[in-house]
Amino acid sequence: MTETPLPAALAEIVDLFATSPPRDRLELLLEYAQGLPPLPARLAEHPELLEPVPECQSPLFVATDVDDGDRVHVFFDAPQEAPTTRGFAGIFHAALDGLSVEEVLAVPGDVTSRMALTEVVSPLRMRGASALLARVQRQIRERVSAA
């Protein structure tokens, strides 16, 4: 079975995790958690514009935007005491922000299982990561069809 190709940034991240020894994968995830940018003021002041992702064990909120150049922007908010959730958000921010609508929608839903994180994080915790991607894609789809 051939796997759907990934956008370059995402492919790099997947590869980075897959080629790191299991012990280092958590450290890597933590780096993504720490690299998650804070919300821009317009969203930080209006939390109602963010959509909750209840599949994550800890509170996670997501918002998306498509700019005039057809580029997708993603925004995530999760508490500091939920670094795993922040880590997933950090990965998707690094991987998806700035891609075209088409590229974001083409990301296969199984990408989180290719990241070799399941064995160190546990399958239950990985569900939140898949749900996060699904929310981003649904929001973008709704935005595009409304436009």
Add this chain to the structure above:
Amino acid sequence: MALPHDPDPKLAQYAHPERLVTTAWLAEHLDDPGLVVVESDEDILLYETGHIPGAVKVDWHTELNDQLTRDYLDGEHFGALMRAKGIGRDATVVFYGDKSNWWAAYALWVFSLFGHADLRLLDGGRAKWEAEGRPMTTDAPERAVTDYPSVERNDAPIRAYRDDVLAHLGEPLIDVRSPDEFSGRLLHMANYPQEGALRGGHIPGARSVPWAKAANEDGTFRSRDELEALYGGEAGLAPADDVVVYCRIGERSSHTWFALTHLLGYEHVRNYDGSWTEWGNSVRVPIERDTEPG
């Protein structure tokens, strides 16, 4: 060598005060030989962001569970885990964690299955330690490998399987999930993943006592009087009762198991770790969906 007990007056009221320590006591004893501090969290990365100096991490999901069968480690693998973590068989182990110590209580309960003698919980958990501005570090602990033996796991006294619960119907059962999970309105905790229960509701005859009622705002346990009013008064339990507690996978009910067993001195409390993710999927087991006990 076991450490002395925490003489704090708040703890003295409980049936087994030696099972709890305060943050002040832990801070004072951190460097004592014979003590191992264990952090167990829901979030698998939280420990890496900073932990109590010297604390080792034990993850409920990836370390205490067998990765193939839905069960805990066997004695051989538990012994290997303890040796690798640097925990000796005679060590005083103090557990703490996030979420009001759910996972810390769960880890303590799993360690209890192996008969480890001196297991204690940090009253208030990680949040209280942090709120008090006590030291945290990202430095990895240095612990020497121990000679922890392979000990047979003894489930029967404190763990109930599905068939045990079927045989127990009519006897005291405490459902510690949220009221909406108990009534069947929700198949899972609000804001939590749906873990795949096909049916909603509760085990017939169960009393609803959400776990959080045992905790204060700051995550510490409520006073003995309050706990007695809750479990003895409202839920109608007596210390000699044979009690089974459950939630969705056994973690919140470990917190209640701890309160009943160690703080109130109940002698026959078992945790049904299969909980709703097993019962709610089992073919032909009875379920109730009203909000009152049957």
